[in-house]
Amino acid sequence: MFFKGVLVLTVLVIGTTGFPDGAPVDACVKSRPNQPNHGQARPQPAETNPFQVVQSQVEYGPGSQITVTIQGQDNFKGFLIQARDVATNEWIGEWVESPNTKVHPECSAITHADPKPKAQAVLLWQAPKNGQQGQVYFTGTVLKSYTQFWSDVVSVLGQ
Template sequence: MLGSATTTCLLAVLLAALGDAFPDGAPIESCITEIPNRPNHAGTKPRNPNSSKHRFTASSYNYLPGSIIKVRISGPPFKGFFVQARDIYTNKWIGEFAESDQAMSYPECSAVTHNTVPPKTDVLLLWKAPYNRAGSVKFTGTILEKYDKYWSEMVAKVPYAPRVLNA
């Protein structure tokens, strides 16, 4: 039988390991979870997206064939993120993100996630529109400060928002 000091030590190690879950980015399964863009962190719930102190912005809602839209996450230090691009009208995945020194792309589901361990305060993501059409896109996602402190179902805001293109 383990002593109480040993049990406490093992519990502390386990909790530390859980706090560093997915240091190299969210798994591809994040694309198809029951509630999209929400981490499967046992025993936790996301915070209200309106309570986040992070800025989650996009340079536009509208795109032309092959155009680039900048998506930025900034604010207090955060460990991770998972962002998806979705058609405003159909909610289907659309386009793909460029990989960078801070981001790993999942083109099969129009998503991008962090790929580094150190906390971040500013991440710039580049989204590439499909080459065969124009339209309107929204960027949804999760920003994670730590294992049990994250905001899901966030939608990037466009600081200057021209009207959305008609379908």
């Protein structure tokens, strides 16, 4: 009986902490793309989102880099951000891994690598080096907590 109690408590603790080291790569391609699989929790309404994903520019050229900043009125614990070409909506480019991040090159995504509260995350995206040029936008999810998150967040151009 004691063992069952410990097992149930362990499952509950693991279930409530989610993915402390970032979203798994399948978050890019599952039935609810860019949304965490957090049991019954669903995204918060877009109009209540206290966070912004801000990109330094829209146009990219071969090998150019764009800074992407996640910021808001409150701290957040996690994120999964994906780069997409404006014309094709295809995944594009790659992220420069930085402290406390993890990249998923399979789907041009970057995620948090620790569950610590963050006031801001400054990320660096790199365009393909193959001579391609175009426009890019960034989309994904920002998590305030395991059950409170906003999905389908779309970047805005910074001032």
